[in-house]
Amino acid sequence: xxxxxxxxxxxxxxxxxxxxxxxxxxxxxxxxxxxxxxxxxxxxxxxxxxxxxxxxxxxxxxxxxxxxxxxxxxxxxxxxxxxxxxxxxxxxxxxxxxxxxxxxxxxxxxxxxxxxxxxxxxxxxxxxxxxxxxxxxxxxxxxxxxxxxxxxxxxxxxxxxxxxxxxxxxxxxxxxxxxxxxxxxxxxxxxxxxxxxxxxxxxxxxxxxxxxxxxxxxxxxxxxxxxxxxxxxxxxxxxxxxxxxxxxxxxxxxxxxxxxxxxxxxxxxxxxxxxxxxxxxxxxxxxxxxxxxxxxxxxxxxxxxxxxxxxxxxxxxxxxxxxxxxxxxxxxxxxxxxxxxxxxxxxxxxxxx
Amino acid sequence: xxxxxxxxxxxxxxxxxxxxxxxxxxxxxxxxxxxxxxxxxxxxxxxxxxxxxxxxxxxxxxxxxxxxxxxxxxxxxxxxxxxxxxxxxxxxxxxxxxxxxxxxxxxxxxxxxxxxxxxxxxxxxxxxxxxxxxxxxxxxxxxxxxxxxxxxxxxxxxxxxxxxxxxxxxxxxxxxxxxxxxxxxxxxxxxxxxxxxxxxxxxxxxxxxxxxxxxxxxxxxxxxxxxxxxxxxxxxxxxxxxxxxxx
Ligand SMILES: Cc1ncc(C[n+]2csc(CCOP(=O)(O)OP(=O)(O)O)c2C)c(N)n1
Numbered sequence: 001x002x003x004x005x006x007x008x009x010x011x012x013x014x015x016x017x018x019x020x021x022x023x024x025x026x027x028x029x030x031x032x033x034x035x036x037x038x039x040x041x042x043x044x045x046x047x048x049x050x051x052x053x054x055x056x057x058x059x060x061x062x063x064x065x066x067x068x069x070x071x072x073x074x075x076x077x078x079x080x081x082x083x084x085x086x087x088x089x090x091x092x093x094x095x096x097x098x099x100x101x102x103x104x105x106x107x108x109x110x111x112x113x114x115x116x117x118x119x120x121x122x123x124x125x126x127x128x129x130x131x132x133x134x135x136x137x138x139x140x141x142x143x144x145x146x147x148x149x150x151x152x153x154x155x156x157x158x159x160x161x162x163x164x165x166x167x168x169x170x171x172x173x174x175x176x177x178x179x180x181x182x183x184x185x186x187x188x189x190x191x192x193x194x195x196x197x198x199x200x201x202x203x204x205x206x207x208x209x210x211x212x213x214x215x216x217x218x219x220x221x222x223x224x225x226x227x228x229x230x231x232x233x234x235x236x237x238x239x240x241x242x243x244x245x246x247x248x249x250x251x252x253x254x255x256x257x258x259x260x261x262x263x264x265x266x267x268x269x270x271x272x273x274x275x276x277x278x279x280x281x282x283x284x285x286x287x288x289x290x291x292x293x294x295x296x297x298x299x300x301x302x303x304x305x306x307x308x309x310x311x312x313x314x315x316x317x318x319x320x321x322x323x324x325x326x327x328x329x330x331x332x333x334x335x336x337x338x339x340x341x342x343x344x345x346x347x348x349x350x351x352x353x
Numbered sequence: 354x355x356x357x358x359x360x361x362x363x364x365x366x367x368x369x370x371x372x373x374x375x376x377x378x379x380x381x382x383x384x385x386x387x388x389x390x391x392x393x394x395x396x397x398x399x400x401x402x403x404x405x406x407x408x409x410x411x412x413x414x415x416x417x418x419x420x421x422x423x424x425x426x427x428x429x430x431x432x433x434x435x436x437x438x439x440x441x442x443x444x445x446x447x448x449x450x451x452x453x454x455x456x457x458x459x460x461x462x463x464x465x466x467x468x469x470x471x472x473x474x475x476x477x478x479x480x481x482x483x484x485x486x487x488x489x490x491x492x493x494x495x496x497x498x499x500x501x502x503x504x505x506x507x508x509x510x511x512x513x514x515x516x517x518x519x520x521x522x523x524x525x526x527x528x529x530x531x532x533x534x535x536x537x538x539x540x541x542x543x544x545x546x547x548x549x550x551x552x553x554x555x556x557x558x559x560x561x562x563x564x565x566x567x568x569x570x571x572x573x574x575x576x577x578x579x580x581x582x583x584x585x586x587x588x589x590x591x592x593x594x595x596x597x598x599x600x
Contacts, residue, residue, distance in 0.1 A: 022434050048433035052426065053459040060423040060456065064399065064430020067417045068438075072430070090420050193415040193431070195395040195438035197363075203410020204418050205369070 002179040007142045008033035008172040010180070011075075011101065011165070014149035016041055019186030020099075021070040024050040024061035026080060029113055030169035031103035034075040055080040059087030059100070066096040069192020071153055075101035077169070078111040081119065082127070088162050089128030095216075097156035097189065099149070100134075101165045103172040106298075106329035114329035115169030117246060117297040123166050124275040124306070131213065133220045135163040135227065136274040138245040142176040144272075150181065157189065159223055166274060168246050168297070170331060223276055230278035231270040234260065235285045238267030240341070243307045244295035245271045247331045252295045255337035266341075277306045282314040289315070291351065292322045293344060295337055301326045301352060308353035321351035361388045363396075368411035370404065373573025375563030378530045379472055380408055382540045383441060386547055392439045397431055399424040401444030401453070403479040405472060408443050422453025425460035428467040439550055440467045446560075447477040447485040450510050454486075461516040464523070464555040468546045471512065471558065473527075473588065474565035482568030486510045489587065494568075509587065513560050517593035523554035525594040529562035531580035535590065542592065549596050562588055 052058035065072030106116030139145035152163035244252035301324035308322040361384035398416035491500035528539025546557035564576035
């Protein structure tokens with residue numbers, strides 16, 4: 001049995017062990033413990049910590065670290081991640097590797113302090129200007145969040161892009177026993193700026209935007225093909241398949257287990273990558289499935305769009321109804337999910353698609 | 354007898370500046386200084402958005418195009434991970450003092466060990482001569498067509514003076530390129546700024562008054578005269594924060 005760690009502290013220590021050399025950011029609940037921890041910890045291991053004047057400056061400092069080829073990190077929540085969108089678009093444009101953590105809290109504008117999944121659309125579709133993608137990992141336990149820190153850096157560097165860890169307020173604040181991985185050594189990325197002009201560059205006005213866009217799209221297609229990740233169970237037999245990620249994903253798993261004990265043929269998909277969306281999991285679903293049900297911690301129902309598109313793509317001849325159970329914020333209780341499933345069966349809750 | 358001045362080796366090809374523009378002189382000065390200090394193969398330029406962006410097309414040196422106004426933050430991140438490199442941000446007045454004032458001033462506030470070069474042409478050159486935070490009182494621009502009304506839009510900002518008087522920085526100066534003498538002086542300021550970074554003394558900034566004949570609706574010679582006769586009365590030339598350690 002491992003040591004007890006708070007989610008945000010565990011993520012921060014994992015970043016140090018994954019070779020992160022620069023953190024820059026601005027405090028915001030419920031992400032702040034990440035930066036508090038790193039303010040003391042990074043200098044101990046020869047890294048740098050900068051308390052930025054804003055999230056906008058924070059992401060731009062990360063751009064500096066990433067351009068010089070070192071593992072760099074910023075974390076925030078809600079409106080803070082809004083301010084980072086400009087920088088994320090720049091990172092995509094320059095094909096730089098960096099990791100951004102969103103400890104999601106609920107709400108528009110200033111928002112609230114409730115744990116939620118309201119930023120799904122923005123993170124998976126891209127929130128800054130342009131035509132880019134970000135790899136999005138969504139852990140459902142602290143141990144998995146730690147693994148995602150290492151994975152995020154590896155994917156970010158393999159594909160030279162931003163990898164985001166989309167965790168949730170509650171996951172950042174809770175404690176679990178975990179195993180912390182060993183330290184790894186990271187050198188400057190070979191393609192980085194080193195002051196010696198090791199790699200030739202062209203001026204911005206000499207760029208071939210058409211070719212760049214086509215190559216970038218090719219890269220995104222490769223990622224869609226190779227990097228879908230998910231956890232699933234009983235898909236081949238299920239009449240109804242629940243789809244849910246993060247902490248609501250864990251509740252959903254619990255609800256599916258109990259419903260199966262009660263005799264219902266249900267299964268689940270827990271997306272681990274929200275982008276690329278695990279479409280391939282939908283291939284494994286029983287051809288006679290009666291419905292897909294997303295369980296989400298937001299008000300409008302966001303992931304339901306991707307679930308509906310995925311079932312359409314994989315079961316083209318069927319018109320499988322897709323339902324959404326949006327619990328606004330927090331983590332839905334197993335009994336709530338079960339109760340709402342009965343409403344779907346009775347026709348009281350209608351499909352979205 | 355005049356000295357022959359060799360083109361610095363990191364200058365690769367001509368840049369696309371308008372006739373009579375000051376940017377080319379300033380970039381040349383920076384490159385000469387870097388070469389003289391043996392840093393021309395050890396430099397990274399975080400570049401602003403504006404006419405300053407042309408720097409990227411003409412140098413064989415590491416550089417990064419920052420989004421508009423953010424170069425000082427990018428520079429701070431670069432210096433944090435790569436303290437062995439000389440980091441010189443190159444920005445216009447709109448980039449550094451309007452949209453980027455938060456990043457620009459906070460880098461000075463933290464006394465980041467970076468060098469900031471700002472090119473003050475009293476307008477937004479790249480986008481066709483709009484008013485900037487250094488546009489002079491009564492100056493006509495495309496967004497102050499009757500002449501700048503400073504009571505409504507603010508008075509021209511003096512950034513080097515501001516940070517020199519308020520923050521614990523290493524070096525702040527303002528130069529100009531309107532005459533050979535002012536060009537030589539500006540070069541000495543840029544040299545002191547980069548030396549202070551090499552010596553880990555902290556933040557250095559050199560603002561350079563620069564002509565923008567196309568947007569000022571002047572000939573190149575008239576534009577140089579405007580700097581001499583009008584601008585440097587307000588934007589005083591000189592050093593506002595001297596280095597404490599001179600080696
Ligand atoms: C976020 C954003 N807003 C606006 C612009 C458009 N823009 C490009 S350059 C520029 C003005 C640059 O002026 P200045 O910094 O004074 O430099 P100059 O061109 O005069 O050298 C503007 C407004 C942009 N690129 N990005």
